[in-house]
Amino acid sequence: MKSGASPKGLRGYRRPHPGTQPQYNYPPYVSTQKRCPTQPLVLPPQTLSEITGPVFGYGDVKPTDNDLTRQHKGDPVGERIIVSGRVLDENGKAVPHTLVEIWQADSAGRYRHKTDQHNAPLDPNFSGAGRTLTDAEGRYRFVSIRPGEYPWRNHYNAWRPAHIHFSLFGPAFLTRLVTQMYFPGDPLLPYDPMFCSIENEAARNRLVSLFDWESTIPEQALGYRFDIVLRGREATPMEK
Amino acid sequence: MSLYASANQTVGPYLHIGLNWLVTRNIAGPKAAGERFTIEGRLVDGDGVGVNDGLIEVWQANSHGKYPHPEDLQKKPLESEFRGFGRVPTDAKGAFRFTTIKPGRVPGPGGRLQAPHLVITVFMRGMLKHLATRMYFPDEPANTDDAIMKLVPPSRRGTLVARRKAKSRLEWNVILQGKNETVFFDF
Numbered sequence: 178m179k180s181g182a183s184p185k186g187l188r189g190y191r192r193p194h195p196g197t198q199p200q201y202n203y204p205p206y207v208s209t210q211k212r213c214p215t216q217p218l219v220l221p222p223q224t225l226s227e228i229t230g231p232v233f234g235y236g237d238v239k240p241t242d243n244d245l246t247r248q249h250k251g252d253p254v255g256e257r258i259i260v261s262g263r264v265l266d267e268n269g270k271a272v273p274h275t276l277v278e279i280w281q282a283d284s285a286g287r288y289r290h291k292t293d294q295h296n297a298p299l300d301p302n303f304s305g306a307g308r309t310l311t312d313a314e315g316r317y318r319f320v321s322i323r324p325g326e327y328p329w330r331n332h333y334n335a336w337r338p339a340h341i342h343f344s345l346f347g348p349a350f351l352t353r354l355v356t357q358m359y360f361p362g363d364p365l366l367p368y369d370p371m372f373c374s375i376e377n378e379a380a381r382n383r384l385v386s387l388f389d390w391e392s393t394i395p396e397q398a399l400g401y402r403f404d405i406v407l408r409g410r411e412a413t414p415m416e417k
Numbered sequence: 418m419s420l421y422a423s424a425n426q427t428v429g430p431y432l433h434i435g436l437n438w439l440v441t442r443n444i445a446g447p448k449a450a451g452e453r454f455t456i457e458g459r460l461v462d463g464d465g466v467g468v469n470d471g472l473i474e475v476w477q478a479n480s481h482g483k484y485p486h487p488e489d490l491q492k493k494p495l496e497s498e499f500r501g502f503g504r505v506p507t508d509a510k511g512a513f514r515f516t517t518i519k520p521g522r523v524p525g526p527g528g529r530l531q532a533p534h535l536v537i538t539v540f541m542r543g544m545l546k547h548l549a550t551r552m553y554f555p556d557e558p559a560n561t562d563d564a565i566m567k568l569v570p571p572s573r574r575g576t577l578v579a580r581r582k583a584k585s586r587l588e589w590n591v592i593l594q595g596k597n598e599t600v601f602f603d604f
């Protein structure tokens with residue numbers, strides 16, 4: 178690539194290891210069937226358009242946006258938790274100053290959303306959304322409550338395991354990631370088609386957080402550690 | 418060191434709770450240079466029904482063909498208020514609408530310029546991993562020489578090009594399945 182190239186040439190992003198990402202058509206998750214492409218995807222070379230992406234900064238988030246327990250007059254019901262970790266790339270390098278957005282159900286498994294008709298009580302002191310930027314070492318931290326499990330209509334007696342939705346940008350269009358964090362030892366995990374859509378066991382388990390004694394605050398909140406890995410750079414430039 | 422990248426999981430039906438704070442329907446902002454367009458379309462599932470819980474994200478260069486990103490080293494002007502990012506949820510009928518400027522041409526494979534395009538990401542319940550596509554502009558001679566467009570079977574290229582509804586109004590739909598299924602990319 179001539180114009181726009183750095184002296185070393187642009188470096189593309191690595192392709193996913195087989196089995197570590199879900200397929201678009203995964204019949205056990207019923208809604209995928211009418212919402213997946215049926216034609217083969219086109220595999221183009223990565224260009225400047227894909228190795229760049231939107232840049233967010235400290236002007237986009239308030240320092241308190243990472244505390245979901247202090248968005249209302251009263252305290253939300255439930256078990257307080259600290260969710261923290263690092264955002265790394267596949268080469269183990271920290272991803273600094275990147276936007277992390279989360280959303281989740283309240284402790285009864287209810288979302289503050291007009292289409293959530295589950296008859297569990299809605300916590301008036303919990304909105305369920307937060308955001309933050311990673312620091313220079315790729316670290317992030319949220320304060321929240323442990324979300325409840327809830328039923329859905331995918332199959333008979335279907336329940337989603339407790340989870341927190343995560344959305345990350347990373348440095349490029351190609352590093353965009355939306356995922357879910359699960360909790361260790363959740364008995365619903367083996368029954369969950371979303372979790373089970375990831376064929377590779379190690380990749381699946383990467384989405385399960387770990388209980389973290391070190392970030393646990395005595396008499397206040399349990400700590401869970403959740404490290405997130407975004408696509409990393411290829412070792413060699415895309416083109417001379 | 419080599420780690421597996423974290424797996425994607427669906428945004429689910431309640432995506433708006435976490436993502437709506439950053440909805441951006443006016444992508445260029447008031448000051449950016451360039452030809453302005455309103456882009457309208459629908460996100461349609463395999464039953465031909467509008468996806469009422471979908472979201473698209475847009476990434477684009479400014480009208481000079483420059484991305485506001487540290488790895489775009491081209492000597493072209495940046496515009497301080499131009500972020501190049503849009504986030505647009507679909508409405509009850511699966512429709513979306515945003516305004517922006519037509520981006521300039523950016524380099525592609527071999528340093529040859531690409532045709533003006535928007536880079537698009539599609540999210541929804543029932544999609545375990547987002548889909549990537551592109552929107553190109555109508556009446557644009559550069560489309561036929563675009564390196565990425567040339568990789569698409571000729572009969573399907575039209576799905577990537579918006580239709581002109583009026584001078585500054587374009588229509589572009591995202592069709593997930595069927596006869597006019599949109600071309601999606603795996604970068």
